[in-house]
Amino acid sequence: MSRSQRTGRLGRPPKLGARQTRDAILDTALELFAAQGFAGTSLRQIAHAIGISESAIYAHFESKQAIYETLFEQVGPPTAFVLDFLQTSGDAMGEADPAVILRQFTQHLLIVWDEPCARRFASFFMREGVLATESGRGSVQAAIRQAQQEFGQIFRHWMERGRIQEHVSPEHLVWELLAPLVTIRFLYLHADATEAQRHEGHRLAEQHIDYFLLSVRPT
């Protein structure tokens, strides 16, 4: 509405750029999935809600499943976030203080997970996402394993240099870092979470990283 008012062409939304269209498809799809379920939402409905044709969607995504998988990668498990984080910080990370890096990682992750789109996805995922197949894209188990492997390399590097304890495998240590954060996300950072719940989630995440760093501190 405000969009048409701005352009002055009532009843006809302005043309969106390719990037904007792609983002609009993802946003709108997530809103509709959350409101009426994945099965109950059609590509036609998504197109209609944006004001584009169904064929315009196919220019960006080959199917409804492909839209879900992209949402899953962007705001689902922390895999994409972990990869970005590792890439940004690069090789220097292995030399940096684990306490600084892991605190920074946790704080950034909580900020990302607290965004409205991510919280909406958390609620939708709790309702439907766990039904995804074990093997395919969009499987949370596969995503966790990938995060364990990628982040595990940094943990291994730190272990080899005696910066963190070697009492368990690097991959399981990543799991112990992430699993309590997943609980925080599900219980305190969903679409209907109150301000107080979200605050509690952030507080618990800080307590968790404090505990984790004490637990892996070399003796």
Next chain:
Amino acid sequence: MSRSQRTGRLGRPPKLGARQTRDAILDTALELFAAQGFAGTSLRQIAHAIGISESAIYAHFESKQAIYETLFEQVGPPTAFVLDFLQTSGDAMGEADPAVILRQFTQHLLIVWDEPCARRFASFFMREGVLATESGRGSVQAAIRQAQQEFGQIFRHWMERGRIQEHVSPEHLVWELLAPLVTIRFLYLHADATEAQRHEGHRLAEQHIDYFLLSVRPT
């Protein structure tokens, strides 16, 4: 059907004892909540599915909400399980080996959470339970706080005797024990979990308790 066949009074279920009626109400309510949502299920439907009158339900529960709260207490967060466990083991627990007690606790909890009724509740809870109010009965936040306090007393006892590390508060240590188990429950022990997923859940729980015990071991 098989019930009528057994009694030979087709079309008329036999009278259930009070205990059986109560259990049937809980089982049937959970099945209906899971299939059609809490809001979409009426007391009349529950009564009809069991073959009893609606007023017979009121002999056991004052409302649909009361049924939900009882399910929540029985198969929801581990609070009831924690309390039973603490009561059964009694005062001897503080003197027992933390490693033995905590391993036993985790194994028993996973067995309980893997039961069909508990897995059905996990799926239902993911869909709707987090919407419960923060303060009331049926609030997962309140249940976690209670488990932290009750179990925390044992942890405090162990800390005072130097049996586990004192690096964080007893209450937060309970949280660090339970939060990864909650993630395992949500991701691997829900109603639609495959055999392989459930197996993975049990394996992760064992790895977690190993890690936890290493982390709290006095230096």
